[in-house]
Amino acid sequence: MTPPTRLSATQGLDVYVVGGAVRDALLGLPAGDRDWVVLRATPEEMSDRGFVPVGGDFPVFLHPATHEEYALARTERKSGRGYRGFTFHTGADVTLEDDLGRRDLTINAIAQAPDGRLVDPYGGRQDLERRVLRHVGPAFAEDPVRILRLARFAARFADFSVAPETLALCRAMVESGEADALVPERVWREISRGLMQDHPSRMIAVLRDTGALARIAPGLAADPATDALLDRAAGEGLPLAGRYALLCTAAADPAALSRRLRAPAECADQARLLKELLPALREAGGSHAAPRDSGSGDAAGRDATLRTLERADALRKPQRFAELLQAARLAAPVDPARWQASLDAIRTVDAGAVAREHAGDPGRIKDAVRQARLRALSAH
Numbered sequence: 144m145t146p147p148t149r150l151s152a153t154q155g156l157d158v159y160v161v162g163g164a165v166r167d168a169l170l171g172l173p174a175g176d177r178d179w180v181v182l183r184a185t186p187e188e189m190s191d192r193g194f195v196p197v198g199g200d201f202p203v204f205l206h207p208a209t210h211e212e213y214a215l216a217r218t219e220r221k222s223g224r225g226y227r228g229f230t231f232h233t234g235a236d237v238t239l240e241d242d243l244g245r246r247d248l249t250i251n252a253i254a255q256a257p258d259g260r261l262v263d264p265y266g267g268r269q270d271l272e273r274r275v276l277r278h279v280g281p282a283f284a285e286d287p288v289r290i291l292r293l294a295r296f297a298a299r300f301a302d303f304s305v306a307p308e309t310l311a312l313c314r315a316m317v318e319s320g321e322a323d324a325l326v327p328e329r330v331w332r333e334i335s336r337g338l339m340q341d342h343p344s345r346m347i348a349v350l351r352d353t354g355a356l357a358r359i360a361p362g363l364a365a366d367p368a369t370d371a372l373l374d375r376a377a378g379e380g381l382p383l384a385g386r387y388a389l390l391c392t393a394a395a396d397p398a399a400l401s402r403r404l405r406a407p408a409e410c411a412d413q414a415r416l417l418k419e420l421l422p423a424l425r426e427a428g429g430s431h432a433a434p435r436d437s438g439s440g441d442a443a444g445r446d447a448t449l450r451t452l453e454r455a456d457a458l459r460k461p462q463r464f465a466e467l468l469q470a471a472r473l474a475a476p477v478d479p480a481r482w483q484a485s486l487d488a489i490r491t492v493d494a495g496a497v498a499r500e501h502a503g504d505p506g507r508i509k510d511a512v513r514q515a516r517l518r519a520l521s522a523h
């Protein structure tokens with residue numbers, strides 16, 4: 144038997160591209176992954192055609208050649224609270240309109256046939272033109288992740304507004320406790336993607352307006368002050384860890400928030416470091432740059448500088464330190480060039496050579512290295 148080719152796998156199947164690919168094409172944006180919906184097919188038929196079931200709760204398959212996702216047209220009904228607890232129905236009687244009707248936003252509920260024909264029963268194109276994020280229908284409320292998606296799309300499409308009825312529905316969902324059932328992995332997935340958009344502040348604003356922020360990240364809910372910082376960070380192309388760290392400057396306890404959100408270690412570390420070291424990066428940034436002959440205050444300044452570099456583990460993690468400085472200077476007057484110069488200065492100390500000098504007295508090595516680094520700071 145010859146393996147199924149791209150053509151034979153879908154030959155005679157009633158398929159449409161749906162979701163983000165259609166939306167982005169209509170917006171004139173570059174194409175991402177295509178998602179397909181399949182009408183009037185059974186899981187057995189898909190398998191016979193060489194499609195591979197992705198597993199999990201939903202009837203979704205990967206194309207044998209393109210590996211794009213093909214989902215059987217379905218209707219969903221909520222059988223429990225929160226993200227889990229769906230039952231769904233696929234079958235020959237499920238229409239394209241049914242399938243589009245259980246989707247989140249009208250702009251994501253447009254289908255396109257292989258011949259280019261658009262199927263748009265819920266006014267998605269009009270909402271694209273009017274720049275509105277609007278839910279398709281009551282089924283929106285069956286999946287609390289959609290509140291996060293809405294917020295993420297607001298951050299991505301900065302000139303779109305959220306329809307008042309959609310905002311009201313999200314508020315009602317939050318009030319009824321739906322947001323409490325969100326699993327941390329899904330929350331982090333959406334928040335991290337939203338932070339990487341051009342206008343992350345709009346995500347936070349939507350989450351705040353709907354009340355969801357108070358549920359998923361209680362420490363952040365009260366402080367809009369960091370919102371503008373996030374957009375500047377996006378404008379400067381900061382990596383995720385730096386953006387997340389700036390977001391967390393609004394939290395009393397970034398470590399607790401990171402645990403709650405299950406943030407990856409590099410994000411959690413950067414958030415903790417920024418909160419802990421921002422005062423030192425700012426103050427010592429002035430004093431360690433003081434004139435060399437300014438006496439004892441200068442020595443104290445150098446000591447503070449070295450201590451800050453040590454706490455940041457800057458010698459071992461220079462890239463992380465550079466990103467920390469990049470984030471810090473958005474939040475406070477911090478001079479990254481001076482800190483980099485200090486790091487370069489202590490890097491000139493050959494710790495191995497110092498250790499060999501004190502080979503007879505190993506207990507002295509640590510302090511000798513430190514003294515050498517302080518001398519290097521005063522010389523630079």
Ligand SMILES: Nc1ccn([C@@H]2O[C@H](COP(=O)(O)OP(=O)(O)OP(=O)(O)O)[C@@H](O)[C@H]2O)c(=O)n1
Pocket residue numbers: 161162163164175178245246247248251252286288289292
């Ligand atoms: N919680 C969800 C997730 C997805 N969808 C539907 O499934 C489509 C595909 O989902 P996904 O690929 O996650 O999002 P996209 O809209 O394609 O956006 P992105 O550009 O981020 O892929 C969406 O457009 C939407 O129609 C939904 O209704 N509710």
Ligand SMILES: [Mg+2]
Pocket residue numbers: 162163164176178
């Ligand atoms: Mg997609």
